[in-house]
Amino acid sequence: MNAASGMTEPVRALFIPVILGTVRQGRMSHPVARLLASELSRRPGIETDLIDLARIPIRIDDAGQSAKDPTFAAQMDRADALVIVSPEYNHGYPGLLKHVLDTCLEEYIHKAVGVVGVSAGPFGGTRGIQDLLPVLRELGLVTIFWDVNFSSVQTVFDESGSLRDDAYLSRIDKFLKELVWMAKTLRHGREHVALE
């Protein structure tokens, strides 16, 4: 029991996967997603996985829950929170990200989500994030107020995919601290606080 919060510390590890939200060839969101998964995996009591949209055998001749992929759905069901790494394409988030997110619903409800924006330009995916937030809300996810924004992403990593600017690590730390707090709080709520 944590005396300060009155909540029991989770015995089961929190599962917080990172969704790589684009399939574009040469995507610069990939090193960003790897970095987020690496930073999550350093934290005690957290399990993570990098979910690559390109590896989900999702149907494109149907939409919504009838196009559900069982592996992706099981990962969403197990998740306590999500990190979504989304590039900004033409001032929006990728259409395939929406298509995949729409294949689940009850798996997301009362779970935390944080969004990492990526762009080649100066705004770090902020416009895509703003468009994505109401979608996440309708899916039943609970958004946190920290984002991480990767501007001019082509300059952020070197040829080997290593981070050039350690300032991002401090921003990621703040983002993950809030996400983990929200994940713990919502798990407690889902399992112990009844709807009245």
Place this chain on the structure above:
Amino acid sequence: MAAEANRMMCPSCGAEMNHHAEKLLYASDAADAASVDPVLGGILEELYSCPACGESASRRAPGG
């Protein structure tokens, strides 16, 4: 008695599950039309989580 009958038991460990959410689903299939709550305008789905093992489950609200 009604509340007792409506308890949701965990399909994994058998513990009583916690009812933490209700989500309104909009019917797109004609077969679901009869389940639409006329006041809310959709099908009410109940969401549960197990305090013992963390399993999640859902079901349509009674009467839905």
